[in-house]
Amino acid sequence: MSRYWSRIVHELTPYVPGEQPKIDGLIKLNTNECPYAPSDRVLQAIAAQTSADLRLYPDPQASSLRAAIARFHGLRPEQVFVGNGSDEVLAHAFMALLRHDAPLLHPDISYSFYPVYARLYGIATRDIPLRADFSIAVDDYLQAGGNGGIIFPNPNAPTGMALPLAEVERLLAGNPDSVVVVDEAYVDFGAQTAASLIDQYPQLLVIRTLSKAWALAGLRVGYALGHPDLIEALARVKDSFNSYPLDRLALAGAEAALGDTVWLQQTRERITRSRTQLTAGLQARGFEVLPSQANFVFARHPAHSGAQLAAQLRERRILVRQFARPQRIADFLRITIGTPAQCDALLAALDTLIAAQPPAAR
């Protein structure tokens, strides 16, 4: 607290990312990182750029990377915006496209960074409750009255549940007057992308990251796809904020990643296979597991407190994520899909915990 602070700073409650502790031998299933190394092509491309040229600024337009992303999605470069992770892309989207008089709608259980961005930029929001089964009820976004925009992750976080493309389209068709942001951080693990709808719906912005399916959380690259008018708004805000958010190494590494679709396909298959096995293992131990299309599962045990289980797993050097709020999800654990060995270690630890602790301890 300081008299030197801008007024808004006093009101901020920053987003708290999953912890990144430096503890050896940790099984880290708390921040939805990929358990496998990125493509060798990425490492080679970065090595090739680790040179005297680092003295030079990167391309402020990121033209080559944007062209590669456009090719990957069958779009044009002017339909692509890139940023320092999808979190930065989201921040610019809030400022550039979601700041209107009517409130922004988002699911009540969703990415907890959304209300943080909204507070930073003075945007009114309205939570729309998920259904009892934790699915997004599209009808609620059609009957909500005027809105200044809609944002939701697909698959949703932290539930992992996907909205079918037809439902996304129904939401778009019913909201022609406001921007609809579909945050597809986790789309590569089985959900349907809305990128195919971009030419039809000029109010659609799809946001992606290379942090999850591409195993590049450490490189900080995200992007948005949409009508060139939406992309221009993002570019105006970005160029009023920081001309060069992606360094030369990130630009090169990201472009190389997109060129290795074989790696992507193999990694996705490994993770979805492990997801099936982990889900079955959790269910066999009495957990309710929401149907996940992401690289994590969201699960609760009817007889065990989520906070307590998370703490007990931590004592055994296994990190998972648990959200104290809203109350409705407090007993869930969000568990990243690790390697088969990591998933087995988690299940073995749970066996000890669940056997050791009578239901009454809840």
Add this chain to the structure above:
Amino acid sequence: MSRYWSRIVHELTPYVPGEQPKIDGLIKLNTNECPYAPSDRVLQAIAAQTSADLRLYPDPQASSLRAAIARFHGLRPEQVFVGNGSDEVLAHAFMALLRHDAPLLHPDISYSFYPVYARLYGIATRDIPLRADFSIAVDDYLQAGGNGGIIFPNPNAPTGMALPLAEVERLLAGNPDSVVVVDEAYVDFGAQTAASLIDQYPQLLVIRTLSKAWALAGLRVGYALGHPDLIEALARVKDSFNSYPLDRLALAGAEAALGDTVWLQQTRERITRSRTQLTAGLQARGFEVLPSQANFVFARHPAHSGAQLAAQLRERRILVRQFARPQRIADFLRITIGTPAQCDALLAALDTLIAAQPPAAR
């Protein structure tokens, strides 16, 4: 222009960085990059991080890099904030510390990104004219009435002229109630840093970059030094915007750079030596050259239009920067100090241009 844009987007006039053309054989003296390769230690540190660990998020607090910066300056880590280039650090400073009811003061001839940030965040500003000799008149910042903050580069850009430390301190002593940001992007080439005043003046924020003296424009690392209260405000805004603005490679490279002070000292000496020679060469050709403490000079010829000279140099594959506005500096060229060979090539090109063109052509 689009009905989907937030209102502010219509009013933005983004900053335009110096161009980064992909033309072979270009002599690039337009964006104040270092003409020499960064320290080998930087490249080695980046190579060591180019590994499977890129799948993991970076440290969101950048603890190790902040500790290294603190050691370098004899400060504590809680007096250090890091960001994606000093441009991002500046953006967060505008939002976190310079957004008040009274107008922000800055020199009328200064870093042209300042008014862009101000417009993005709805901050009123007041230009304070430089003196006739292009120096900053500290008295004007003492008698300006209430202000919501003060920001200026030291050395100033694009003039290259430095304000002595005693004058910076006089400005601080006379403005105890508002944040004073000293943007020291170019301080390593002969000016005096205000970092030594941080323990005395809780309203002082010093901003630095690794893009210039450290030859790492391509890596995007900047930082701020100040009282922990000011740093906390920056952290709150940053953590409401993007948890991880520095990727794993940038964190490692920046930390290694700060460890090689021998490299820094040698590079600074090479550049200041070339600056002396280039200044003499320009003066011998009739240019007025402002006294520079930066890695560039700001110079005009009494008989030649700045815009025309810049265009003619460009035809000869030599890029320099020229600012059309304000009118008072339109005939100046901002010339980055290159290698001795690049400086010689510039002078040789100017010989042709100045001889070929009679004064009347202006």
